Amino acid sequence: MRVLLAGGGTAGHTSPLIATADALRRLDPSVTITCLGTPRGLETRVVPEAGYTLELIDPVPLPRKPGKDLALVPARLRGAVKQAGAILDAFEPDVVVGYGGYVSMPAYLAAKRRKLPIVVHEQNAKPGLANRAGARVATRVAVSFPDTPLPKAEYVGLPIRRMIATLDRAAARPGARGFFDLDADRPTLLVTGGSQGARRLNQSVSAAAAALAEAGVQVLHVVGPNGEVEVPDHGVPYRVVPYVDRMDLAYAAADLVVCRAGANSTIEAAAVGLPAVLVPLPHGNGEQELNARPVVDAGGALLVADAALTPEWVREQVPALAHDHERLARMGAAASALVPRDADERLARIITEVAS
Numbered sequence: 001m002r003v004l005l006a007g008g009g010t011a012g013h014t015s016p017l018i019a020t021a022d023a024l025r026r027l028d029p030s031v032t033i034t035c036l037g038t039p040r041g042l043e044t045r046v047v048p049e050a051g052y053t054l055e056l057i058d059p060v061p062l063p064r065k066p067g068k069d070l071a072l073v074p075a076r077l078r079g080a081v082k083q084a085g086a087i088l089d090a091f092e093p094d095v096v097v098g099y100g101g102y103v104s105m106p107a108y109l110a111a112k113r114r115k116l117p118i119v120v121h122e123q124n125a126k127p128g129l130a131n132r133a134g135a136r137v138a139t140r141v142a143v144s145f146p147d148t149p150l151p152k153a154e155y156v157g158l159p160i161r162r163m164i165a166t167l168d169r170a171a172a173r174p175g176a177r178g179f180f181d182l183d184a185d186r187p188t189l190l191v192t193g194g195s196q197g198a199r200r201l202n203q204s205v206s207a208a209a210a211a212l213a214e215a216g217v218q219v220l221h222v223v224g225p226n227g228e229v230e231v232p233d234h235g236v237p238y239r240v241v242p243y244v245d246r247m248d249l250a251y252a253a254a255d256l257v258v259c260r261a262g263a264n265s266t267i268e269a270a271a272v273g274l275p276a277v278l279v280p281l282p283h284g285n286g287e288q289e290l291n292a293r294p295v296v297d298a299g300g301a302l303l304v305a306d307a308a309l310t311p312e313w314v315r316e317q318v319p320a321l322a323h324d325h326e327r328l329a330r331m332g333a334a335a336s337a338l339v340p341r342d343a344d345e346r347l348a349r350i351i352t353e354v355a356s
Contacts, residue, residue: 014041201258
């Protein structure tokens with residue numbers, strides 16, 4: 001079986017892609033996998049590090065406003081489709097799997113022209129343009145949220161990495177806190193804006209560092225590759241890192257997470273039973289608030305608008321919540337009961353069925 005997986009940009013696409021690739025290998029050790037991405041994305045690092053072949057095509061972003069860049073989209077798309085087609089002709093996959101984003105639309109179009117079967121996986125509760133188009137011609141369509149409005153949608157969940165899907169937070173906590181040089185017994189807050197970071201989260205939480213320290217709450221703050229925060233030493237650990245490869249250990253170290261509501265962050269936190277304060281991006285298509293809603297409605301997370309996440313809100317709400325062990329336990333149980341941990345295997349079986 002030969003499988004081409006198309007997706008990239010941020011961890012929201014690359015993490016489920018790699019989780020699916022790993023599941024395919026477990027299901028069929030003889031499988032040959034090639035991944036398709038663009039030079040701009042996180043995939044240029046994480047896909048080769050995961051042991052998979054990566055081919056690149058030019059990105060074709062869709063500008064939100066009229067102008068020269070929008071006028072150039074058709075020509076750029078034709079070029080990217082031609083590049084994707086050449087890769088398909090050389091690799092000769094039995095099935096093409098797309099995860100949305102810049103790279104998927106050219107892959108779908110090139111695959112359709114060659115009459116190759118297509119499987120679409122949509123991460124978000126509100127699908128993007130590429131997957132809305134891809135779903136029309138796909139053999140099977142898998143989604144992360146039950147009510148995602150795509151034709152032929154099958155609810156499988158979001159593929160997450162096995163090191164997270166199999167995580168026992170309580171058992172891993174002592175080693176995880178040691179890994180990040182955190183105190184063993186303090187309430188611990190994890191802050192992460194996803195693979196690109198988030199300025200609002202970085203600024204608001206770091207500005208509340210003194211109040212968190214006064215309450216005895218230590219912080220593991222993942223600021224993103226271009227994020228910067230300066231936090232004076234208040235005598236309680238406040239660890240600032242640009243990026244974390246071992247998110248399983250970050251989740252295990254934490255009692256509570258403040259994060260964006262991208263599909264990956266939302267579902268990973270829920271799957272491991274980590275209570276969350278979800279802060280949707282204030283722009284885009286509104287998909288992040290829709291991603292958050294099922295977990296919030298189940299009682300597994302709090303939803304805070306981006307503009308409302310101020311240093312004052314953090315000072316007033318987070319220390320008390322971090323010390324409320326009973327409430328955190330209820331939130332964690334509600335979240336973990338909501339999310340399937342075997343979506344990677346479910347999607348791998350669909351891909352295998354389509355390829356056969």
